[in-house]
Amino acid sequence: MATESKTQVYYINLGGTVANIGAMRFAWRGKKNLYxxxxxxxxxxxxxxxxxxxxFGxxxxxxxxxRIGYTDASGNSKSTVRFCEPDSIASVTTGGTLNKKKVWVAGKEYNINSVNIKSN
Structure with a gap:
């Protein structure tokens, strides 16, 4: 009996022109529902x-x-890191694209409070 996979393959188009023609597809395997x-x-x-x-790799x-900021069930401010297509940075950080959305962390969904470019 086969079991259902707990991961999925995701990718982001990097470079390219209109409609991502010629773009490189950066791929990785991540947990289901991560995005x-x-x-x-x-x-x-x-x-x-x-x-x-x-x-891959x-x-x-x-x-x-x-870095996506959220508040956990205990009221603590937390954050998680996700990949983002370079063309989408402005819309998610200052444009509010992810406002009123939820982020999936460790099997639970939390309301997104903020999105910033990750700094080391």
């Missing part, structure tokens, strides 16, 4: 079995990372 509700805003695509030219170039 639930927020994938489109971050420019993340859930890969299909038929998608081709996905590049690249160190350079890499997509931008954003």
């Amino acid at each position: 639930k509700n927020i994938a489109a805003g971050l420019g993340v695509v859930l890969a299909k079995d038929t998608d081709k030219a996905l590049m 690249a160190n350079n170039p890499r997509p931008a990372e954003v």
Whole structure:
């Protein structure tokens, strides 16, 4: 009896021109629902079995990372980091694309309070 996978393959288009022609597809495997509700805003695509030219394990170039702030059930401010397509940075950090959305962390959903570019 086969069990359902607990992970999914995601990718972000890097570079390219209009309609992402010529873009490199930076791909990774992540937990299911990791980008639930927020994938489109971050420019993340859930890969299909038929998608081709996905590049795994690249160190350079890499997509931008954003820090998503939320409040947990105890009222504590927390944050999580997610990949973001470079073209979507302005819309998620200052444009409010993820306002009133929820972020999925450790099997639970939390209201998003803020989104900032991740700094080391």
